[in-house]
Structure formats: C-alpha cells, structure tokens
Amino acid sequence: MTSKTVTLVALLTTTAWQFQAIAQSSASDSTGMGLEATAPVGVSDEEIIVTARRTAENLQDIPVAVTAFGEAALQKRSIDTLDQVAKYTPNIRFDGAAALSGGNYNATVFIRGVGQNDFAIFSDPGVGIYVDDVYYARSIGDILDAVDLSSVQVLRGPQGTLFGKNTIGGGMLISTANPDLDDVSGRIEGTTGRFNRIDVKGAINVPLIQDKLAIRLSAATINRDGYVTRLIDGTDQGDRNADMIRAKLRFQPNDAVTIDIGGDYTRARARAFCPQ
Incomplete structure (x- = not known):
C-alpha cells in the first residue's frame, strides 16, 4: 500500500512572547511522565508549560488531563513513531495499523474508550491529531515518524470547545522543531x-x-x-x-x-x- 501526505502551513503571530509548547527541568523528568527541555523566558525550571488550551500555561493550573513529552523525553524512550507514545500514556490505545487497512500508517486511536475503528476516507476520527496546529482530518497517514519533533501532548477527554467536533475522545498535539535564528x-x-x-x-x-x-x-x-x-x-x-x-x-x-x-x-x- 502506498500513501502520500503533503502539508503546508503558514502562521503569523503578533505577540511579544513565543512559547514553544512545553518545558520542564530534567530533575522532574525522573517521574517518567514529563519533558526535558529548556524553559522559555519568564517560566521557572519547576513548571511544565503546555498549550492544551491554545495558550502557554502551567500544566498544574489547567483543568485538562495532559501527558506531555519533550524532545529529550521522546529520544530517551526511543519513540520512533507516533503510536509508540501510547506505551507511556495512560487511558490510550493507539494501533499502528487499522484492521483490514493493509498499511502501517493508518491510525486507530482510542482515548478513554472513545475513538474510531474505521479508517475509510469518509469516516471522521474520534481523536484529533494536530501537527503544528494543522488538523489531520483522516486517520490514513496518521502514524507519523518521530523525526525532529520538539514535543508531543496527549489530551484526554473531549476537547471540542477549542479543537472542534472530531475530538470527542481527546487530541494529540505534535510540534516539530522550529528554526533557530542565532546558530548553525x-x-x-x-x-x-x-x-x-x-x-x-x-x-x-x-x-x-x-x-x-x-x-x-x-x-x-x-x-x-x-x-x-x-x-x-x-x-x-x-x-x-x-x-x-x-x-x-x-x-x-x-x-x-x-x-x-x-x-x-x-x-x-x-x-x-x-x-x-
């Protein structure tokens, strides 16, 4: 089976602060649940900053169940594909090949028992997957290879208020590494x-x-x-x-x-x- 995916996105941000999804000190990562990344300006090393509500917030201050991984945490756990995140996240079932699909890149995702088995082009998923805030509307091709990612956030429970109708089970927010303006x-x-x-x-x-x-x-x-x-x-x-x-x-x-x-x-x- 052959599948092709092409994505193009342009974002304009008019804000004085640019938070890149998540941060946590390496000491707090010893729990096995967190991130290893440099904290953004204005955030202490003891905080975990997530974007589960489309703004940068301290994880402990928001009413959303979130499991978040930074770049170092993904590498430490040898996560090569997106479905492997399920090994370290509670309440999620993420199969790397939908039944009868014939391909390894067709996702079947359930969070807290809510999801979608059907990978057909006319079926809406029950768990929304977003890459750099771009919504992947179908499960075909959703088993992404973990290449140059900065963070992955798993949001458990309905997220329709901020993320739309196809997030009744939850959502996955994937952020790829951004360019550095200073260094080669x-x-x-x-x-x-x-x-x-x-x-x-x-x-x-x-x-x-x-x-x-x-x-x-x-x-x-x-x-x-x-x-x-x-x-x-x-x-x-x-x-x-x-x-x-x-x-x-x-x-x-x-x-x-x-x-x-x-x-x-x-x-x-x-x-x-x-x-x-």
Whole structure:
C-alpha cells in the first residue's frame, strides 16, 4: 500500500512572547511522565508549560488531563513513531495499523474508550491529531515518524470547545522543531537491526539573516523488511519503506511579530501485519 501526505502551513503571530509548547527541568523528568527541555523566558525550571488550551500555561493550573513529552523525553524512550507514545500514556490505545487497512500508517486511536475503528476516507476520527496546529482530518497517514519533533501532548477527554467536533475522545498535539535564528546546527543519526532495518534521520538549521530569518530542514528514510510471511502467497508483511522531508522558515522582523512557514512531504509504502 502506498500513501502520500503533503502539508503546508503558514502562521503569523503578533505577540511579544513565543512559547514553544512545553518545558520542564530534567530533575522532574525522573517521574517518567514529563519533558526535558529548556524553559522559555519568564517560566521557572519547576513548571511544565503546555498549550492544551491554545495558550502557554502551567500544566498544574489547567483543568485538562495532559501527558506531555519533550524532545529529550521522546529520544530517551526511543519513540520512533507516533503510536509508540501510547506505551507511556495512560487511558490510550493507539494501533499502528487499522484492521483490514493493509498499511502501517493508518491510525486507530482510542482515548478513554472513545475513538474510531474505521479508517475509510469518509469516516471522521474520534481523536484529533494536530501537527503544528494543522488538523489531520483522516486517520490514513496518521502514524507519523518521530523525526525532529520538539514535543508531543496527549489530551484526554473531549476537547471540542477549542479543537472542534472530531475530538470527542481527546487530541494529540505534535510540534516539530522550529528554526533557530542565532546558530548553525545539525545532527544525523542512523539505526540498523534485524530484517535489514536501516533508518537514517537528520536535520540542519541555518540562519539566513542573523536574528531575523532562518531555515530548518529535516529528512528521514525508514526501511525494514517484513517480519511475517503469509503462507498463501509468500508475501512478507510488517515491512516499512518511508521517505520524508520537512522545511520550516521563520521570519522575525521585530520582537512583536513572528512568521512561520512550513511544509512537509511523506511517501510511505508498506504491507501491514493485521492478525485481527
């Protein structure tokens, strides 16, 4: 099965403070539930800042059940795909392949028992998934590879007041890393394993105009042979073959205005193993 996803988003923010989703000290991460990230300006290291109500707030001050992970917490738990967040989050069932879908990238998400089994194009999900505030309206392609993410927030319970009709079970807010206006940086990582697994992920950040304009590029290729052979025809199932690229541009002409433009492309080809 082959699926393609293309996303383009442009955001204009007119505010003096730019909070990037979440923060927590490494000491408080010892609970296994939190984040490891640098606290934004004006927030102490003892606070966890989330955007569950579309504004930056202390997690302990909001009436929403939230489990949040920062970049370091995702890496420490070796989370490679979005569905693996369910291993560390209560009250959620996140299957990496919808029944009879034939693909590894069709999500089946239930939070507190509320969700949607049907992956068909005309079916609305019961749990909303947002990437950089862009809503993914269908479950096809929602098993995102965790490439250059800054945070993941899981909101449990109905979120229709702020996030719309398709969040009766809850919502997942995914934030990708934003460009840094000051420093040139980059990273690359590789993983290999059984069944000819070869994963390569990388990112590079380049300021174009110091303190005003920067671009960040992320890319990955994910490959693995199937681990189950279907006896009727000898077809391998459970394989993965995905390529993705993301570009984000940040323009900050002054302290009161920030313009973010981002786009990404993903191509995934796989045969899911669906024992049910």
